[in-house]
Every structure is written in structure tokens, then in C-alpha cells.
Amino acid sequence: xxxLKRIEVRGAREHNLKNVDVxxxxxxxxxxxGLSGSGxxxxxxxxxxxxxxxxxxxxxSAYARQFLDMMExxxxxHITGLSPAISIEQKTTSKNPRSTVGTVTExxxxxxxxxxxxxxxxxxxxxLPIEAQQVQDMVDRIMELKEGTRGFLLAPxxxxxxxxxxxxxxxxxKQGFQRVKVDGEFYELDTPPKLDKKFRHDIxxxxxxxxxxxxxxxxxxxxLRTALDLADGIAILETAPKEGDPExxxxxxxxxxxVSGFTIPExxxxxxxxxxxxxxxxxxxGLGVELFFDERLVVPxxxxxxxxxxxxxxxxxxxxxxxxxxxxxxxxYEFDAKLPWKDLPAHVQQVFLYGSxxxxxxxxxxxxxxxxxxxxxFEGVIPNMERRYRETDISWVRE
Amino acid sequence: xxxxxxxxxxxxVVEMSIxxxxxxxxxxxxxxxxxxxxxxxxxxxEIRERLGFLNNVGLEYLTLSRNAGTLSxxxxxxxxxxxxxxxxxxxxxxxxxxxxxxxxxxDNDRLLTTLKNLRDQGNTVIVVEHDEEAIREADYxxxxxxxxxxxxxxxxxxxxxxxxxxxxxxxxxxYLAGRREIAIPAERRKGNGKSVRVVNATGNNLQSVxxxxxxxxxxxxxxxxxxxxxxxxxxxxFKTASMKxxxxxxxxxxxxxxxxxxxxxxxxxxDQRPIGRTPRSxxxxxxGAFTPIRDWFAGLPEAKARGYKPGRFSFNVKGGRCEACxxxxxxxxxxxxxxDVYVTCETCHGARYNRETLEIxxxxxxxxxxxxxxxxxxxxxxxxxxxxxxxxxxxxRVGLGYIKVGQQATTLSxxxAQRVKLSKxxxxxxxxxxxxxxxxxxxxxxxxxxxxxxxVLHELVEQGNSVVVIEHNLDVIKTxxxxxxxxxxxxxxxxxxxxxxxxxxxxxxxxSHTGRYxxxxxxxxxxxxx
Numbered sequence: 001x002x003x004l005k006r007i008e009v010r011g012a013r014e015h016n017l018k019n020v021d022v023x024x025x026x027x028x029x030x031x032x033x034g035l036s037g038s039g040x041x042x043x044x045x046x047x048x049x050x051x052x053x054x055x056x057x058x059x060x061s062a063y064a065r066q067f068l069d070m071m072e073x074x075x076x077x078h079i080t081g082l083s084p085a086i087s088i089e090q091k092t093t094s095k096n097p098r099s100t101v102g103t104v105t106e107x108x109x110x111x112x113x114x115x116x117x118x119x120x121x122x123x124x125x126x127x128l129p130i131e132a133q134q135v136q137d138m139v140d141r142i143m144e145l146k147e148g149t150r151g152f153l154l155a156p157x158x159x160x161x162x163x164x165x166x167x168x169x170x171x172x173x174k175q176g177f178q179r180v181k182v183d184g185e186f187y188e189l190d191t192p193p194k195l196d197k198k199f200r201h202d203i204x205x206x207x208x209x210x211x212x213x214x215x216x217x218x219x220x221x222x223x224l225r226t227a228l229d230l231a232d233g234i235a236i237l238e239t240a241p242k243e244g245d246p247e248x249x250x251x252x253x254x255x256x257x258x259v260s261g262f263t264i265p266e267x268x269x270x271x272x273x274x275x276x277x278x279x280x281x282x283x284x285x286g287l288g289v290e291l292f293f294d295e296r297l298v299v300p301x302x303x304x305x306x307x308x309x310x311x312x313x314x315x316x317x318x319x320x321x322x323x324x325x326x327x328x329x330x331x332x333y334e335f336d337a338k339l340p341w342k343d344l345p346a347h348v349q350q351v352f353l354y355g356s357x358x359x360x361x362x363x364x365x366x367x368x369x370x371x372x373x374x375x376x377x378f379e380g381v382i383p384n385m386e387r388r389y390r391e392t393d394i395s396w397v398r399e
Numbered sequence: 400x401x402x403x404x405x406x407x408x409x410x411x412v413v414e415m416s417i418x419x420x421x422x423x424x425x426x427x428x429x430x431x432x433x434x435x436x437x438x439x440x441x442x443x444x445e446i447r448e449r450l451g452f453l454n455n456v457g458l459e460y461l462t463l464s465r466n467a468g469t470l471s472x473x474x475x476x477x478x479x480x481x482x483x484x485x486x487x488x489x490x491x492x493x494x495x496x497x498x499x500x501x502x503x504x505x506d507n508d509r510l511l512t513t514l515k516n517l518r519d520q521g522n523t524v525i526v527v528e529h530d531e532e533a534i535r536e537a538d539y540x541x542x543x544x545x546x547x548x549x550x551x552x553x554x555x556x557x558x559x560x561x562x563x564x565x566x567x568x569x570x571x572x573x574y575l576a577g578r579r580e581i582a583i584p585a586e587r588r589k590g591n592g593k594s595v596r597v598v599n600a601t602g603n604n605l606q607s608v609x610x611x612x613x614x615x616x617x618x619x620x621x622x623x624x625x626x627x628x629x630x631x632x633x634x635x636x637f638k639t640a641s642m643k644x645x646x647x648x649x650x651x652x653x654x655x656x657x658x659x660x661x662x663x664x665x666x667x668x669x670d671q672r673p674i675g676r677t678p679r680s681x682x683x684x685x686x687g688a689f690t691p692i693r694d695w696f697a698g699l700p701e702a703k704a705r706g707y708k709p710g711r712f713s714f715n716v717k718g719g720r721c722e723a724c725x726x727x728x729x730x731x732x733x734x735x736x737x738x739d740v741y742v743t744c745e746t747c748h749g750a751r752y753n754r755e756t757l758e759i760x761x762x763x764x765x766x767x768x769x770x771x772x773x774x775x776x777x778x779x780x781x782x783x784x785x786x787x788x789x790x791x792x793x794x795x796r797v798g799l800g801y802i803k804v805g806q807q808a809t810t811l812s813x814x815x816a817q818r819v820k821l822s823k824x825x826x827x828x829x830x831x832x833x834x835x836x837x838x839x840x841x842x843x844x845x846x847x848x849x850x851x852x853x854x855v856l857h858e859l860v861e862q863g864n865s866v867v868v869i870e871h872n873l874d875v876i877k878t879x880x881x882x883x884x885x886x887x888x889x890x891x892x893x894x895x896x897x898x899x900x901x902x903x904x905x906x907x908x909x910x911s912h913t914g915r916y917x918x919x920x921x922x923x924x925x926x927x928x929x
């Protein structure tokens with residue numbers, strides 16, 4: 001097949017084109033120019049691109065075609081030398097707030113993968129790195145210690161919990177363990193310590209006592225396995241030097257924080273997706289933006305006094321309830337309700353907008369002769385609207 | 400949020416600009432173990448490449464977490480372009496619509512390089528473009544014209560850029576060769592001495608910008624993409640002003656205060672949003688020309704004899720419209736797994752009105768014929784009816800003489816919609832105290848169109864109004880009375896006023912990217928220099 005060197009368009013009449021015959025060289029940068037409305041787009045998009053796209057779509061099955069927009073055949077006699085066409089227009093972005101530069105370019109997908117595979121997790125509670133290790137990694141790590149080092153291999157079964165744990169200790173004795181470390185002290189399991197159930201305790205089971213030397217690997221591996229099974233994948237090696245403080249090395253088989261016990265099941269790319277419930281921030285559903293009420297819209301005109309409608313949400317209702325509320329607040333904070341909003345002290349403005357916090361205010365309401373008094377905190381205009389927004393499901397209230 | 404690489408978690412990485420993210424990527428391998436490096440290598444390569452492409456198309460200031468909906472049309476187009484280059488396909492035909500929109504002259508060079516790369520990969524790239532530099536750099540140029548609409552549709556000239564320049568019949572060639580150009584005004588307007596001052600604007604990346612917008616002048620806001628031009632002009636100035644003057648409900652970007660708004664009576668933002676989303680909206684309805692047209696028809700003796708009211712001539716209410724298609728002129732037939740088919744209404748044959756209504760004729764034309772006329776034709780057709788003629792005049796003045804009076808709003812381009820809005824403002828009686836804000840009005844315009852548009856904008860200023868234009872087009876910038884250059888770079892590197900003053904002043908400011916490109920244009924005999 002002879003190589004096609006040009007795209008030949010014959011008899012294009014789309015829109016205002018006047019039976020145009022044109023040859024466009026292939027594999028070159030071609031610019032189409034002219035006055036606006038002169039037919040540039042008619043030639044480039046509505047004729048050349050449309051035909052390229054149409055031919056491609058037509059080659060698909062009828063089933064596939066239903067998902068694609070079928071283009072009308074452009075008004076042209078014939079076009080030869082076409083390649084599959086891709087148009088890059090300007091109106092292609094979606095208005096979905098979940099679509100970002102990162103997702104459109106797929107960079108975000110790669111980032112998620114990168115973080116899932118090579119990222120180091122840190123415990124949110126303690127800020128320490130969380131690592132997943134195999135038993136043999138742990139053995140290797142222990143064997144790096146100086147030969148002759150003495151130590152205890154511990155399995156932490158209780159971490160900072162209240163209780164007596166009598167039954168647990170009995171059970172451990174039955175399994176053949178001899179010692180436990182409770183709140184930093186070692187005890188024989190034959191004579192278990194009495195624990196106060198009102199306090200929080202730490203309990204480690206002493207799985208093995210070791211002295212580092214050649215050939216210890218097999219025994220160490222077995223002991224580690226036992227410790228990991230006992231304490232849900234965590235084991236601790238505590239050295240027992242003759243003097244000085246013992247050194248503690250924590251091992252974890254899971255992605256778990258050895259101190260707080262915080263675990264991440266498995267790090268997967270979807271954990272980093274703000275679109276999956278798995279990884280998204282629960283407050284904003286991963287959008288990163290929350291709906292809120294704008295202070296400036298609540299107080300559109302700062303020159304008005306509160307009593308005369310400075311607070312927009314209260315302006316429409318002529319209910320005496322609002323007026324009496326304002327009077328009560330004015331009395332409590334000792335200011336003049338006739339002052340313009342902008343001249344009010346800042347803390348009073350805050351009370352109106354965001355509530356009185358802990359401070360109780362005495363309200364006196366007069367409803368067509370019935371008078372009643374209440375002592376309560378003032379909710380604030382903005383929290384009040386937010387609450388009503390959340391609680392309602394009638395759409396007009398939301399607007 | 401607790402998983403980190405090189406000390407940063409994923410949320411921090413996506414908050415970085417593309418430029419910073421690329422640096423971060425380069426620093427990652429050093430912090431990983433050999434085994435993890437092995438895993439990461441392929442992934443990092445992909446990320447680095449993509450970041451590189453985005454950088455090449457001039458988008459290094461965007462952050463990865465930037466919401467796609469908030470991108471400008473040009474930005475999103477360039478993002479798609481960047482991902483296409485990444486795909487590495489060959490033998491493909493790419494068709495692009497004005498990729499240079501919204502790009503500062505400086506970024507334009509990089510974009511052109513990207514397009515050439517695409518070509519060098521073995522693809523055909525067809526670009527619809529008005530940018531002078533793009534035309535000069537092209538391998539092959541097609542000039543279509545000569546006029547717009549029915550006056551266009553012919554190939555005027557084709558060949559290499561040099562061929563086009565040599566062709567006397569091509570308007571584009573004339574501009575390229577400098578036989579025609581947009582004149583620099585001999586004198587910059589002094590303005591009326593008043594100004595609007597924005598104090599300490601801090602929206603987005605603006606760094607406590609305080610700046611004066613002189614009134615009674617043609618003011619141009621310039622600067623590289625992402626520098627903060629729109630934030631200052633539209634988000635801060637326009638939104639605050641429209642809240643104060645027009646009573647609109649807006650959430651403007653924060654600034655301390657705006658002084659001098661008392662010199663204005665209204666502010667109007669003329670943007671490129673469509674004038675209407677329904678096919679029932681059209682230039683005639685938008686500019687308000689349709690009402691006098693209907694009144695005119697209702698006032699004809701024949702209509703009076705039959706007792707037809709103006710409503711009879713509306714295609715939106717029952718009475719005069721064709722009921723078979725409810726005034727649409729076409730009937731939509733849903734074809735399930737084939738695309739919907741629009742067929743011309745059998746009853747009215749696309750005229751949108753019923754037979755009785757169409758019998759009312761003015762100079763032999765029915766109301767349907769009028770809607771099918773181009774604006775130019777309607778202008779002479781209604782010569783004697785000032786209410787209609789004025790509106791048509793305004794449309795012709797903004798260069799829209801070729802559109803049809805009843806053209807559906809959905810088929811108008813963004814630039815056309817913007818000019819329809821502009822013409823509506825032109826037709827109004829001017830108060831001389833209006834502030835017009837336009838965001839890149841030359842989008843989609845050819846040199847010749849730009850000239851016409853500038854005439855119109857300058858006319859608004861002559862009437863005492865103030866025009867603030869956000870623009871990259873140097874031809875527009877050089878005719879401005881006053882320039883405010885924002886930058887110097889995009890994103891974090893921007894947000895300050897680099898230069899302000901007349902074009903001559905700005906050209907003398909070495910820190911201003913705009914000034915550097917502007918300088919050569921201001922020399923009186925540029926053609927001779929080339």
C-alpha cells in the first residue's frame with residue numbers, strides 16, 4: 001500500500017462551507033485560521049474530525065455503539081487518508097467536585113499505588129512508624145545484638161486496660177507459662193498478683209528467657225511465633241542488662257502500632273482514594289470542603305441595629321420572639337439594641353452569631369398575655385441555621 | 400493519612416504545585432531502601448513523566464488536588480493534551496481548538512514545543528488557531544474566509560506561513576506580513592481622575608495586593624496564567640462591587656476594603672458563559688429585539704384585522720406556534736440503541752409557527768423568515784424600525800453580523816455568546832458611570848475581529864464608562880490606557896503587582912514578562928524591523 005501523504009477532502013459543504021476541496025499534509029503541524037464564523041471549526045471539527053470518529057464508531061458492533069454518541073455523516077463528498085481522530089476541545093472537564101487535576105491526569109492513581117506499596121505508615125496516636133515484619137526478620141534483628149546479652153521475650157496481652165485478669169492468668173498457667181510482667185514488675189504465675197480492677201494495667205507474658213549466642217535462631221523463631229500468636233502479632237524483646245535501663249525492641253507482624261495497638265488492616269491503593277469510604281475523611285466525605293454559612297451574608301448591612309434586622313435570617317419574621325430574644329441578650333450583656341451592628345462590642349457579635357457558649361441568659365417571653373421565663377444558653381444564629389439545615393429534608397429550607 | 404513517604408503523607412503531596420511535586424518525586428528514591436526502590440521505580444517513572452508533560456504545557460502552578468471543575472477551559476484542554484502526549488500513540492489525527500487561549504506569551508512557546516513533539520511522534524496535528532506565533536510556526540496553514548457566516552466558507556489561501564504572507568488576498572496574511580495592523584492609539588486617555596482602589600486583597604494567591612483601577616480608561620490586567628488576575632478582578636473587584644452596587648448575593652474573595660465605588664452606578668461582568676441553555680433562547684430574545692419584532696408584526700394591518708396579539712408571534716406559547724413540534728421546528732425521535740434522531744416537523748416544515756401566523760407578512764417575509772435571516776439582513780430589513788435596528792446595529796458592531804436572528808443559543812460559541820452580551824450593553828443608553836469587566840474577550844477571535852471588538856470597547860470608554868479587561872493578547876494590551884501587570888509567576892510565585900502604568904511604562908519594567916513582549920510592539924516601525 002502506498003503511504004498516504006495527505007488527507008484529501010473533496011466537496012465539503014458542512015454549515016457554511018462552499019464545496020471546499022482541500023488537501024492537508026499528514027504528520028505535520030497544520031494551523032487553520034480565519035475570521036470567527038468563517039468556517040474553521042466546520043472544517044476541522046464538523047468535517048474532518050466528525051468523519052474520522054464516525055468511521056471508527058461505525059466499525060464497532062451495534063451493542064458498543066449505543067454507548068457512544070453517533071455522529072451524523074458530515075456533508076462531504078469524500079475524505080481519504082484519515083486516521084483515527086482525537087479531538088481536544090475546551091469543554092471537556094466535568095463539574096464533579098471529586099474530579100481533580102490529579103485524577104484527570106491519572107497521576108493520583110499512581111500516587112495511591114506508590115503510597116500503598118512503598119509508604120511507611122505512622123501511628124496517628126504516637127507518631128511512631130508502623131512496620132510489618134516476618135518472624136525471620138525479627139530473628140535477624142535479635143541476633144544482631146551483642147553476644148551474651150540477656151533478655152526476656154514478652155508477649156503483651158493487656159495494654160492499658162482495667163480489670164482483675166484472674167482468669168486470664170490461670171489460663172496462662174495452664175498453658176505452661178511461668179512468669180508474667182505486670183505494670184513493670186515480674187511475678188511468678190503460681191503466685192499471681194492481686195490487681196485492682198479499677199486501675200488500668202499492662203500485662204506481658206514472659207514467653208522465653210534468652211541469652212544471645214550462636215545457634216539460638218531456631219529456638220528464637222519458635223518462641224517468637226508463640227509470643228506473636230498470644231499477643232495478636234506483637235512481641236517485645238526486653239534486654240536485662242546488669243546495670244542501666246533495659247532496652248525494649250517491639251516487633252509487629254501486622255501493620256500495627258506497637259505502643260497504641262492501632263492497626264491498619266492492609267495498605268491498599270483504595271485507602272488513599274478520597275472517593276472510597278475506606279480512605280475518605282468522614283466529615284466531608286472526602287470533598288475537602290464543607291457547606292457553611294457566611295457571616296457576611298448573615299449580616300448583610302452592618303449599619304443596621306440588631307433590633308431592626310441586622311441579622312438577615314431574623315429579618316423576615318415579624319415574630320415578637322426574635323425581638324424579645326434580642327432584648328434579653330441586650331439586657332444580659334448590657335448594650336443598647338438600637339446601636340448599629342458594627343458598633344457592638346466584638347464579643348456580643350460573636351454571641352449573636354455563634355451562641356453564648358456555656359453562659360446562661362435569662363429570657364423573658366410575652367406571648368399574647370402569657371408570660372414565661374427561661375434560663376438557657378443562646379444557640380447563636382449560625383449554629384441554629386446549621387442545625388436546621390441538617391435536620392430538615394425539605395429542600396426550600398435549605399435554600 | 401498516617402502513611403508517609405520521605406516524611407510527607409499523600410494529602411501533603413497533592414497540595415503541592417506540579418513543580419514542587421516533581422521535585423518531591425526526584426527526592427523520593429534517596430529515602431527508600433533498595434528493595435522499595437525497585438518497587439517504586441516504575442511507578443515513579445510514570446508520575447514523573449506525567450508531571451513533566453503538565454510542566455511542558457505551562458501548568459506547573461496547578462496543584463494536584465485542584466478541583467477539575469474550577470479549571471478554565473484552556474487549562475483543562477492543556478491537561479488533556481498533556482495526557483495525550485503521555486499515551487505515546489502514533490499515526491493519530493489530533494484536532495485542537497485554540498489551545499493557546501488564556502496563555503501568556505511566555506507559556507505559548509512551551510505549548511508550541513509540545514505540539515511539535517506530538518507531531519514528531521508521527522501524528523497529524525490540526526489546530527484551529529488565531530495566535531500569530533502559532534501560525535508562523537506551523538508547517539502548513541489554511542486560511543478560511545473571507546468573511547463570516549454566509550460570506551465565508553471558502554479556502555482563501557493555503558501553504559506554508561510564507562506563502563500566506565505573500566498572498567495579498569488573505570486578511571490573515573496581511574496581518575502576518577504587517578500590511579495591516581491594529582494601530583496603537585496616538586494618545587493614552589487621561590481618564591477622569593477618579594479611581595477605584597482595592598486595599599489588601601488576599602484571595603487565593605494574592606499577597607495583600609492594593610491597587611488602583613483608574614476610571615474612565617481602558618484598563619488591561621495582564622500576567623502569566625495563574626498569576627492571580629482573575630482573582631483580583633473578578634473574584635474581588637467585581638463580586639464586591641456587584642454586592643454593593645447591584646445588590647447581588649456573592650461571596651467575594653477577601654480584601655480589606657474597596658474605595659471609590661461611589662463613582663460608579665453599576666458594574667457588569669461580560670463573560671463567556673452561554674446566554675441560555677435551552678434551544679428556545681436566541682440572540683433576538685436575549686438582546687430584547689424579539690419583543691419589538693413581535694410588536695411590529697402584531698401591528699401590521701393584516702394582523703390587526705385578524706386580531707392577532709404579539710403573543711401570537713411567540714414560539715413559546717400556544718396560539719401562533721406549530722403545536723406538532725411545540726415551536727421547536729424539529730421533532731426528537733428516540734431510537735433506543737441508536738442516537739436520537741431529530742426530524743424536521745412535518746406540519747410546519749421547520750418554520751415553528753402555524754400556517755395562519757405565517758400568512759402575516761411584512762415586505763413579503765413572515766416571522767419565520769425573519770428569524771432565519773442573518774443579523775446583517777435584518778439590519779437593512781428593519782431600517783425603518785429604530786427599536787429593532789438599534790439592536791441589530793449593535794450585533795453587527797461586535798462582529799456578529801453573520802449569525803441568524805433566531806439562531807439557537809446552544810449553538811453559539813463562548814466568544815459569540817460574550818459578544819451577544821456586549822451588544823446588549825451597547826444598545827442600552829449609557830450612563831457613563833458603568834464599570835465593565837471582561838475576561839479574555841478576544842478568545843476565539845481573528846485579528847480582524849479583535850480590531851472590531853477594540854473599536855467597540857474604546858467606544859464604551861469614550862462615553863465615559865470604564866472598561867477593565869483581563870487579556871493576554873498583545874494587540875489589545877498595547878491599545879490600553881493603563882496596564883496592571885500581576886505576577887511575576889503563576890501560583891505561589893505570583894500574586895503581586897509587578898508593574899502598573901501606561902503600556903510604555905510597563906515595557907520599561909524589566910521584571911515584567913508582559914513588558915518584555917510588549918516592548919518591541921510599541922516601536923513605531925515594527926514591520927521595517929522584521
